[in-house]
Amino acid sequence: LALVLASIFTSIVTNDISDIRRVHSVQQEAEKQVADYIRTYPVSTKLEVELKAYLQRRKTLVHPPGKNEMATLLPDFLYRELCREAWSPLLAKHDFLLGLEVRYAAFYTEVCVECISDWNVAPQEVLFSFGRKCSAMLFVASG
Structure with missing residues (x-):
């Protein structure tokens, strides 16, 4: 032992x-x-x-493992479940996305797996600047 x-x-x-x-x-x-x-x-x-x-x-900075790392470590069915459960509390704060989860569970899972990506931001890193076109919807998960 x-x-x-x-x-x-x-x-x-x-x-x-x-x-x-x-x-x-x-x-x-x-x-x-x-x-x-x-x-x-x-x-x-x-x-x-x-x-x-x-x-x-x-x-x-010390970054937690991201979705890409998890995708390489886990079998697909576990990765999909992990994405859905990990992102649901954050996305459920938005009424529209909460409605998707309730009415279209399979599509909602696809959104969590395929559309959501994590982005670790360094201190003083610029997220938005005047004149740039918005290309994504951002949710603050922590920090």
């Missing part, structure tokens, strides 16, 4: 360390790509500082 528990613990720690390394690698690659782009296409110092500050803020 002790051997099994030790192997489980070792596996968990190894996976966590691997995840941390992967995230660090992705962050370094993003910084490198931005630096390469700025070298190729020079921009103002102000914009360069803003880009670097944004990347630094993104480093400090």
